[in-house]
Amino acid sequence: MDEEHADTQWTSGARVAYRKRTEELIAALQAHLSHNLDRAGRQAELQPYFESAETLWQATKAFNDAEFDWCGSIPLALLDDDEDWDDEDDEDEGHDDDETEGGTVLTIVGRWDFLLADTDAFIAEGRSAYLKGWPDDTEEDAEHRIENAEDAAAQLMHRSELSGLEGAAGLQPIRSVTSFLVHDGDDETFDEDPFAIARD
Numbered sequence: 001m002d003e004e005h006a007d008t009q010w011t012s013g014a015r016v017a018y019r020k021r022t023e024e025l026i027a028a029l030q031a032h033l034s035h036n037l038d039r040a041g042r043q044a045e046l047q048p049y050f051e052s053a054e055t056l057w058q059a060t061k062a063f064n065d066a067e068f069d070w071c072g073s074i075p076l077a078l079l080d081d082d083e084d085w086d087d088e089d090d091e092d093e094g095h096d097d098d099e100t101e102g103g104t105v106l107t108i109v110g111r112w113d114f115l116l117a118d119t120d121a122f123i124a125e126g127r128s129a130y131l132k133g134w135p136d137d138t139e140e141d142a143e144h145r146i147e148n149a150e151d152a153a154a155q156l157m158h159r160s161e162l163s164g165l166e167g168a169a170g171l172q173p174i175r176s177v178t179s180f181l182v183h184d185g186d187d188e189t190f191d192e193d194p195f196a197i198a199r200d
Helices: 012-037 043-071 087-092 119-133 139-145 149-165
Strands: 105-116 171-183
Touching: 012 043, 043 139, 105 149, 119 139, 119 149
Parallel strands: none
Antiparallel strands: 105 171
């Protein structure tokens, strides 16, 4: 235990701060519960939800710090902001080592450029695709979910990948290039930079 925190333990100041942070955490929990119970699954509710969750997160960290200052204990196991929630899941995401181990893999790397001839029309196309996939949602939900051309492209490619952009309103293909690589599947850089294999 470092001397800085040892100096605060069992002091009146640390006790007052601990009580205050505990009350703030309880209030944040109650506010988050009330806010979340009022949601109906609308896209417009996401940003207020994230703000409420952030307030709860900050209150929880402050509570942890206050308890440590008071008695040297950390009651809630929290991950730092830069830590992954599940390292094992992150390592497995995007590929399966068991499937590629010892086998030959064909990798296709490509680039496709499109002219945004009419950005508004393309965004409208993305919102229309969103509503087809989520028929219970509203136009307002679609506007919150698809805010720009990047969102529209992601939505149009969600089910049919690149072909989802073919013939999309406001979008014109202008050039493309594709590389085909056959390798042994031992690609340790996949998670960090999936396109490094093409440069190498």
